[in-house]
Amino acid sequence: MSKPGILAHNFGRLPLEELADRVAGAGLASVQLALAKALSDVDSATGKLSPGLANHVGEAFAKRGVRIASLGCYINPVHPDPEQRKQELRRFKEHLRFCRDFGASVVATETGKLDTFKADEPERYEEKAFETLRSSVLELAEEADKWGVTVGIEPAYTLVIHSTEGMQRLLEEVPTSTLGVVLDPCNLLNASLLDRQQEIVSAAFDALADRVVLFHAKDIRKTASGGTEYTPLGTGELDYPHFLRLVKERKPHCHITMEGLEPDQIAPSLDFFRKVWNEV
Numbered sequence: 001m002s003k004p005g006i007l008a009h010n011f012g013r014l015p016l017e018e019l020a021d022r023v024a025g026a027g028l029a030s031v032q033l034a035l036a037k038a039l040s041d042v043d044s045a046t047g048k049l050s051p052g053l054a055n056h057v058g059e060a061f062a063k064r065g066v067r068i069a070s071l072g073c074y075i076n077p078v079h080p081d082p083e084q085r086k087q088e089l090r091r092f093k094e095h096l097r098f099c100r101d102f103g104a105s106v107v108a109t110e111t112g113k114l115d116t117f118k119a120d121e122p123e124r125y126e127e128k129a130f131e132t133l134r135s136s137v138l139e140l141a142e143e144a145d146k147w148g149v150t151v152g153i154e155p156a157y158t159l160v161i162h163s164t165e166g167m168q169r170l171l172e173e174v175p176t177s178t179l180g181v182v183l184d185p186c187n188l189l190n191a192s193l194l195d196r197q198q199e200i201v202s203a204a205f206d207a208l209a210d211r212v213v214l215f216h217a218k219d220i221r222k223t224a225s226g227g228t229e230y231t232p233l234g235t236g237e238l239d240y241p242h243f244l245r246l247v248k249e250r251k252p253h254c255h256i257t258m259e260g261l262e263p264d265q266i267a268p269s270l271d272f273f274r275k276v277w278n279e280v
Contacts, residue, residue: 004217004256004273005030005069009037011263016042016060024064026266031061032108032214032257034072046091054101062103069255070106070152070182070214071095077136078112078129078160080120089136092151093143100149106213107144108152108182111160129160130169137174144178152213154182157190164188164204171211180213184259185243186220186236191228194220198242209250217243217273218260232265233258234272244273245280 008031011022016039023031035044035057042057061068073095075088095107111133118125140151153170155161161170167181185201193200219236223229234240247254258269 003027003029004258004270005032005067006261006266007031007072007257007259008033010259010261010266011038013038013040015040016057020060020064020066023061023066027270028066028266030067030069030255030257032070032072032259033057033068033102033104034074037072046087046094049094049098051098051101054098058101058103067255068102068104069257070104070108071099071102072108074109076112077109077140078116078132080116085132085136089139092140096140096144096147096149096151099147105148106150106152106180106182108154108214110154110156114158114160114162116160126160130166133160134170134173137170137179141174141176141178145176150178150180150213152180152182154184154187154216156184156187162187164200164207168207171208179211181208181211182214182216183208183212184216184218186218186230186238187216189220189228189238191222191226194222194228194237197237197239201239201243202246205246205250209246212251212254215247215251215254215256217256217258230260232261233269234276240272240276241280244277248277248280 006028008019011019058068073092075092079085079088099107114129117128121128144151155167161167188200188204189197217233219231219233219238220228221231221236261269
């Protein structure tokens, strides 16, 4: 794992062959591929995917020694308009159907904004959002089960699932092995929690490691205004030795995908990752 992967669209939206060349040329082992965000010459609109299209994309990376670790399909599973939500779930299901034809087995998403229903139901908007999410995830998990693939759910601060406890509840209430966790330690932290990060990240591994299917890697630091901001690896306050030691111990060889980088930040982030990885 001295060669992590990257969100493919961190290189920008490029033609397929150029993107694959740039990923391989940077020394990266894998990508999380969000088709619409990453590929400028592949029409991935809902209804357009097929085994042939997926093979075409997957082979472009494979022949350069790059694996598609996961597909990113960042829908809003709690969209307040039921018809729009139905269309977004339809798109995700299509990604699940053809996931293995890309050479992957995971399709990842986040969970929509926690305050989606705050204006309509101020007293119980968080529970309303969770109930809506649970319904959507049940539907996606049923589809994933048909194709032998995994729905990857990424907890993130300010979203419906934003904590280890919330992720545990979702796993309990959607009791299927086709649901997995995309774990990014920075997403579990805010300014008030940064000083307790070792405790929080360790607790996440204790509770969720057996269900983790992918890690995301970026960095986080406090801002002058008292909030937080995400930064390239090695330029923030995340305890990377602690994080990567837990990865080595609990999920060896699990894909790790760097994110939130501009093209000129990729090489130094990769160097930092390799240095810490080799030291722990």
